[in-house]
Amino acid sequence: MPVIFCNNRGMPMTMPPLRHLITGFLLVAVLYGAMTQRVMAGPHTIPLIIGDTLDEQGKPKPLSPFKRKLLDAVERELGVVFELRMYPWARAERYAIDGAGLIFGLPKNADRLHALRYSEVAAYNKLWIVTRSDATFRFNAIEDLRGKSIGVVRGYHYGEQVERARADKLFRTDEDIASRGTRLTRLMLKRIDAVLLYQPSQQTARDVEAEVNTFMAPRLRAIGAAANASFSVLPKPLSVDDGVFFAIARNKDDGIIDRINAALARIQQRAPN
Secondary structure (H helix, E strand, O other): OOEEEEOOOOOEEEEOOHHHHHHHHHHHHHHHHHHHHHHHHOOEEEEEEEEOOEOOOOOEOOOOHHHHHHHHHHHHHHOEEEEEEEEOHHHHHHHHHOOOOEEEOOOOOHHHHHHEEEOOOOEOEEEEEEEEOOOOOOOOOHHHHOOOEEEEEOOOOOOHHHHHHHHOOOOEEEEEOOOHHHHHHHHHOOOOOEEEEEEEOOOOHHHHHHHHHHHHHHHHHHHHHHOOOOEEEOOOOOEEOOOEOEEEEHHHOOOHHHHHHHHHHHHHHHOOO
């Protein structure tokens, strides 16, 4: 039976049954435990699929400083942590379409736009042509690549202009794993005429050339007598891409793309002009 007691004015009050008190205490404990778990768990983790970049042994390389800086900024804006999942580009695309997570850096095409929802542009890249310094050639338009052998990453899409030229056999592509060092080594050994490299849009041809030569300097010693030249980057980029984006399967978008768009807008507002 309920317990009768008096308040500080001498008025009788009824104390709730014990089972109600226990239920209330349990509810408070559960809510407190859930809140504590959220605090202890830290930021929400989101799978982020990226096409891998490999070294000459086929092992994944760390993200470039530019990509790492951009992803770090987006993480801070969203209050999340990206769990990087790196695969060859063809597999990365398939996993993204199947709904395995966000994907970063996958170029747009008609099929992908049907399956994926893309963010606003996160960054831009320029597509540069790298040659041996003793085998440069004049480049003004893609027609100037006619008959040449061009080193590219297997499974990657270099934009509609390049893909049309590949389909029309304007030039021959030498497709390799996503190892920049391997492709540039093949160039130095004269097995191909040029290599296509995407670099952040703020870099100039001279910036890219210096970066490539510094990167390849220790590798050239291993090549031996064949390394009797340096690398040159042709002054005019082949193209400026349509942008680098985040994307997710349309049936998995729970608002994350809108949140990323807002984060990118804030980051770009703070960027120096």
